[in-house]
Amino acid sequence: MRGTQPGGTPGRLRRAIERRLLAAFIPGFLLLVPALQAQDTYPYHDDDALSSAVRELESRHGNLVQVLEVANTPGGAVVRAVRLGAGEGADDRPALLVVAGAYGPHLVGTEVALHVARSLASGYGTDSTITRLLDRTTIYLVLAANPDAAAAFFERPQRERTRNASPYDDDRDAEVDEDGPEDLDGNGLITMMRVLDPAGEWLADPENPELMRKADPVKGESGAYRVYVEGIDNDGDEAWNEDPPGGIDVNRNLPRGYEFFSEGAGLYPVEAPEARAIAQFYLEHPNIAAVYVLGPQDNLLEAWKHERERGAVGTGEDGAGRRRSRRPLTSVLEVDEPYFAEVARRFRDITGLESGPSSAPSSGDVLASAYYDMGRWAFGSRAWWIPTGDDSSDEVPEAGAEPDAAAEGAAEADETGGPQRSRPGKADKEKDPLETERRELRWLRENVPGGFVEWSEVSHPDFPDRTVEVGGFAPFARLNPPASELDSVLARQERFIVALAGLLPSVTLRDVEVESLSDGVYRIKARVANEGFLPTLSGLGELARWPRRVRVEVVTDGQEIASGQAVQLLGAIPGSGQG
Amino acid sequence: MSTAAGRLAARVAGIVAMTGLVALMTAGPAVAQAGALAALGSPPDPKVPVSWDRYYDHAAVEDIGRRLEEAYPDRCRFGSIGKSYEGRDIWLLTVTNFRVGEADRKPAMYIDGNIHSNEIQGQEIALYTAWYLCEMADRVPWVSDLLDDRTMYIVPTINPDGRAAFIESPNTPSSPRSGVAPRDDDGDGLFDEDDLDDLNGDGHITMMRRRDPNGRWLVSREDPRLMIRARPDEPGEYEILGYEGFDNDNDGRVNEDRTGYYDPNRNWPWLWQPQYVQSGADAYPTSLPETQAVIDFVLSHENIAGAQTYHNSGGMILRGPGQAQDVVRPSDVRVYDRIGEIGETILPGYRYMVLWSDLYPVWGGELDWFYGARGILTFSNELWTSYNYFRIERGEETPDRHDRTDYRFDRLLLFGEAVVPWTPVEHPTYGPIEVGGVKKQYTRAIPGFMLAEEAHRNMAFTLFQAHQLPLAKVDSIAVRPIGQGLSEVTAIVANKRLAPTHTQQDQDHRISRPDWISLEGGDVVAGFVVTDPLQDLAVEQERRPARIEVESIPGMGTVTVRWIVRGSGPFTVTVDSPKGGVHSLSR
Known part of the structure; x- marks a missing residue:
């Protein structure tokens, strides 16, 4: 309960009775209403379909595919990783980890990962590029890192849910999950709800009256609506849908940038078994050199940059002789910046994607954690977005364009209001705050029937004397492509993932020289080279503890080492054949 | 306690130390000695006799806990909050008056110790607290009232594996600080492959020295066991080669991949930072089962209002925050300050300090998680201070580089028991060298005859905090x-x-x-x-x-x-x- 809404107390009893009646009616009447987001518009795999798809892959390509079960979710699902790697020793080869679906509503990521797994598995042995790649390189794909949340896509009513199924007391009233949304208009979707009220802070945009925005009192505008997530106030605390079922957003539960006390973050980082499984996966797979994360965080349209900060990295050493940073890093290291830039350039080249929404803010997300916590090369993309068009290629969509339901006493604007929004752009008074939404509205109307639900009046037990309408963007529609777009998304992403796997470091011994110095004394020289593109370690990987260094050992057969070390550990070896 | 009873208790406990559980089980309750005048502050006729002049192992803690529960079923319940990495129970003693109110609804104090493997006396302080409360509640109304109003959750060690490693293996006073889950410290793909080595097989890890006319170390004139650093313009006669050990993995470095290594007190979720910022952080917060067990326990016991986590050493009453950019809220500072101020009175030689500014900054420490994430008033006492050697305040000693307080104390009060004299040994790489120095039970752990006082004073401080929790x-x-x-x-x-x-x-x-x-x-x-x-x-x-x-x-x-x-x-x-x-x- 954050910021209760002043409201009339009369009629409390009547409302309570109506609430009970409504609750009694809803289940029966939902079954009759087909969801608008039909399977043929969004031909996505639910958990059962995913499960049988990977099992089939494993049984068909036993020499190449292994399915690893890495976590059991609070909702009873299983988080699976598919390992693609030829024969024995796959866990010892340089590896790419692909993580999809940590942000639950991002179903397209899961489709990409499954598609890549299938395509590479069937290409191994027939396609020479794929065969060579999987002989030298291993690819792990976490298909759906937050299956509890993704399941909401296949449930009715359908709603965007970012959290796993662990119970959670969002409003700290000692009751758990007691105030979730309801499908008031019976269309099988949870959208938004607007209540006509002169005291409200929201108004319908004059140009696109279906879009809501905050009234700006400085411009003399006055509000006309209160805006909430669709539903009733089940616990009678004058906050709407503030404690819905669900606990932790996996994509907000990793250490880097973790925000205590924020919605969906859980009680502490790595609390969710799904997040813990990801963190643990790095530990158990030191061969992972790079990570590709499909989700709302991006560093391929706009590469991560180094920001100079005084004293960020010191020259102190820890017990094992490694350099240490004196304080938390605020940006990528200078030595890593060119590689992030170059991989981003190749991404744009390969996919043809030039512009899109900027990255969602980083806060306990899988992408930032892969680099900053785990020291791996890390790249991320949304894979798909509603086209921005050339005219807006440089525009940074505004944050806060969504109805700020939380401020109105209804939590989870993120969940029902749409995809994780972009970070705020530069303040610009002339800028249209609804620019992104107008474009999305236009595109959905042209391409996805039902992608925007027109506002329609409902009778609402909590507001018996007011006009209440339900409508807004359909859940998932702005984050996931319809069938007509899906194939091209999958093909683009596959091209990039194959290319990225081809950039991994690959060490080799070169120029081994044995020179006789005198009787029985030899000088042995060898050059260790990295034939891949990426250095064996990122700059951060050298600082961080977990990525291993290259170990070079001289194995003798009774000979004695007169000088020099039998075992040497090497730091980052740059790529492109340098040694 | 009469001398005879004391001897009896000491003998009983002595047997325990040697033969473990069986001896304790068969030992009957001690009988109060006729003709003795009870000293204040101690039970004259404890139902569970325990000698507070030694460090108990895992089995002994279980035995003491079970006997307390048996002797005081309405006052003590013995259990476990979870399992350690090696599968040991993390023992819990819940002490309260179980006949009054509901234990898990009374305002509660959480107490643990020994998070660092070598900082062992936290366990004895915590265990002493449980024992004292059980044994004295019938004699002291203040104690009885406290147990009516409060619940004490006492976890003597939250690091039973590390404790066992410290007790059972040759070690220095500082090894291991880490728990025992293997980690690849040097990044070569091998785990814990270059640990300390007891070169002369005497059961102690001490220092290595080698005679070297160009060395920078001298032998003390006062105590031949003590090495002192030569002045910049002074010739030396030895070089110091670090702790006992050799290059087990042949990589040119000695003792660089030891037991562990991570720091269990840098593994907590509040303001956690990775290894390259905070040494010892481990791979991610709560990666250690012991951290997780404590967090699960605290999250399921909302009645915990205060906490104490005992460390050694230095005579400090520490509170957070561990970082400059973190804050303890002003009205909470006033509460901390009042308790800390009384603490300095209860604990002579101890200072009330703020972790980051008075000691050092810490990312991901236990006490910061307790306060930051859960709002629990938490202190961490650094047990034992050099003040205790001769009760001389820091800086008021006569400086003498040829003598050191701990060596002097050893000569005068422990009669040389605490320091291993230099002994020749053949080193596989360095050739003929000598090993010698302080034993692991010295400088951080407390000599036996002083342990009970340290336990009692620290308990008194923590009970004061428990008393001042909300009611x-x-x-x-x-x-x-x-x-x-x-x-x-x-x-x-x-x-x-x-x-x-x-x-x-x-x-x-x-x-x-x-x-x-x-x-x-x-x-x-x-x-x-x-x-x-x-x-x-x-x-x-x-x-x-x-x-x-x-x-x-x-x-x-x-x-x-x-x-x-x-x-x-x-x-x-x-x-x-x-x-x-x-x-x-x-x-």
Whole structure:
């Protein structure tokens, strides 16, 4: 309960009775209403379909595919990783980890990962590029890192849910999950709800009256609506849908940038078994050199940059002789910046994607954690977005364009209001705050029937004397492509993932020289080279503890080492054949 | 305690130390000795005799815990909060008066120790606390009252594996600090492959020295066991080669991949930073099962209002924050300061300090998680201080580079038992060298004859904190008929202690639910919080008026609530505070 809404107390009893009646009616009447987001518009795999798809892959390509079960979710699902790697020793080869679906509503990521797994598995042995790649390189794909949340896509009513199924007391009233949304208009979707009220802070945009925005009192505008997530106030605390079922957003539960006390973050980082499984996966797979994360965080349209900060990295050493940073890093290291830039350039080249929404803010997300916590090369993309068009290629969509339901006493604007929004752009008074939404509205109307639900009046037990309408963007529609777009998304992403796997470091011994110095004394020289593109370690990987260094050992057969070390550990070896 | 009884107790415990459980099981309760005058502060006839002049292992803790539970079933329950990496139970002693109230609803103090493997006496302090409370509650009314009002959750060691490693293996006073889960410290793909080595097989890891006319170290004139650094212009005669060991993995470095290594006290989720910022952080917060067990326990015991986590050494009463950019809220600082100030009186030679500014900055420390994430008032005492050697304040000693306080204390009071004299040994790489130096039980751990006092004083400090945790009581109820069958019921709810029912940190981040003050005995028409009793100003709570919600009851403060009720009584008012306890009064 954050910021209760002043409201009339009369009629409390009547409302309570109506609430009970409504609750009694809803289940029966939902079954009759087909969801608008039909399977043929969004031909996505639910958990059962995913499960049988990977099992089939494993049984068909036993020499190449292994399915690893890495976590059991609070909702009873299983988080699976598919390992693609030829024969024995796959866990010892340089590896790419692909993580999809940590942000639950991002179903397209899961489709990409499954598609890549299938395509590479069937290409191994027939396609020479794929065969060579999987002989030298291993690819792990976490298909759906937050299956509890993704399941909401296949449930009715359908709603965007970012959290796993662990119970959670969002409003700290000692009751758990007691105030979730309801499908008031019976269309099988949870959208938004607007209540006509002169005291409200929201108004319908004059140009696109279906879009809501905050009234700006400085411009003399006055509000006309209160805006909430669709539903009733089940616990009678004058906050709407503030404690819905669900606990932790996996994509907000990793250490880097973790925000205590924020919605969906859980009680502490790595609390969710799904997040813990990801963190643990790095530990158990030191061969992972790079990570590709499909989700709302991006560093391929706009590469991560180094920001100079005084004293960020010191020259102190820890017990094992490694350099240490004196304080938390605020940006990528200078030595890593060119590689992030170059991989981003190749991404744009390969996919043809030039512009899109900027990255969602980083806060306990899988992408930032892969680099900053785990020291791996890390790249991320949304894979798909509603086209921005050339005219807006440089525009940074505004944050806060969504109805700020939380401020109105209804939590989870993120969940029902749409995809994780972009970070705020530069303040610009002339800028249209609804620019992104107008474009999305236009595109959905042209391409996805039902992608925007027109506002329609409902009778609402909590507001018996007011006009209440339900409508807004359909859940998932702005984050996931319809069938007509899906194939091209999958093909683009596959091209990039194959290319990225081809950039991994690959060490080799070169120029081994044995020179006789005198009787029985030899000088042995060898050059260790990295034939891949990426250095064996990122700059951060050298600082961080977990990525291993290259170990070079001289194995003798009774000979004695007169000088020099039998075992040497090497730091980052740059790529492109340098040694 | 009479000498004879003392000897008996010592003998019983001595047997235990040697042969473990069996001996303790067969030892009968000690009988109070006739003709002895009871000394104050100690039970004259303990039902569970324990000698507080040694360091107990895992089995012995279990035995003491079980015997306490058996001897005092209404005062002590023995259990476990989870398993360690190697599968040992992390023992828990819950001490309270189980006949009064509900243990898990009383305001509670959480106590642990030994998070660093080598910092062993925290366990004995914690265990002594459980033992003392059980044995003395019938003799000392203050103790009895404390157990009526409070629950003490005592986890003697949250690092039983590391403790076992410290006790059972040759070690220095500082090894291992880490727990024992293997980690690849040097990044070569091998785990814990280059540990310390007891070169001369004497059961101690001491220092290595080699005679070298160009060395920079000298032998002390005062004590031939002590090495001192040569002055910049002074010739030396030895070089010091570090702790005993050799290059087990042949990589040119000695002892660089030891047991562990991670720091269990850098593994907590609050302000956690990775290894390249905070050494010892481990791979991610809560990666260690022991961290996870404590977190699970604390999250499932919302009644924990205060905590103490015992370390060694240095004579410090530490509070957070561990970083400059973190804050302890101002009104919480006032509570900390008062307890810390009393602590400096209870613990001569100890100083009350702020972790980051007075000691060193820490990312991901235990005490910061307790306060930052859970709003729990938490201290960490660094047990044992060099003040205790000769009770001379820091800086008031006569400096003598040829003598050192700990070596002098060893000569004069321990008669040389604490230091291994230099002994020749052949090193596989360095050739003929000597090994010698302080034993692991010295400089950080406490000599036996001083342990009980250290335990008692630290316990007294922690009990003072426990006493000052919030205690919510319905103080008074006034009923006034106002006509038409209605009554106005006014209740004053008081917190009788220093700490508020919600710390400022708890309130600011809405960590625990509000306190509930409810009325039974009539139909509530309206409910109010009286914000100014003298001017009779009140704020109505429209929702659920029979259960008034208040954000906190301040330390030594009151909250006044009022109801308009249909009926004339009798009425019962109950305060139900997550951290202030549950109390009812009827009228």
